[in-house]
Amino acid sequence: SAVISQKPSRDICQRGTSLTIQCQVDSQVTMMFWYRQQPGQSLTLIATANQGSEATYESGFVIDKFPISRPNLTFSTLTVSNMSPEDSSIYLCSVEDLQGHPYTDTQYFGPGTRLTVL
């Protein structure tokens, strides 16, 4: 199966600053997704990122707060802007439609970025 990596793995940031999280896949994928997991909670989809088009955001998430880039089929970034303590979460990217993998409709997740905002 494909290898998905995220950078940074964790960070501690000051309120009002921004952090960009990178997601790298070692094979080309069509769909990439960004999820947020607040402490003790389940996962919530932030947005879907397709190469060559604007990201599609879920209700409650806006581009100004969570700008996303998808410059090619193996890479995406999520920025958490003007952070507040409420943004402290694990942020996970996931990918789908892995070429050559038997479970072509399964979503696989990166290792996550654990963000703490002070």
Add this chain to the structure above:
Amino acid sequence: AQKITQTQPGMFVQEKEAVTLDCTYDTSDQSYGLFWYKQPSSGEMIFLIYQGSYDEQNATEGRYSLNFQKARKSANLVISASQLGDSAMYFCAMREGRNNAGNMLTFGGGTRLMVKP
């Protein structure tokens, strides 16, 4: 209404015994997919098993099997011969829609499984 319900916030199981984690779902779509993920304390989400709504056989992957009861809209995960390393959060998720691929996953609240030595 909740689309995915996991009624067991926490469970204990004795090492080497089997355990069933419950998951019920709500959808009006005929075509959907059901997933189970494991999340250890490190935070990564590990894919365990997938069941398509049209799959006639229950999915199995090693020690994991999915007890799929379509009429009851349940997709329980069965872990056989529990190991200490199975201690983690377990999430049930569903993807709806005619074209399963490319649609978002909706997650349940999770079940924390603790394996006792």
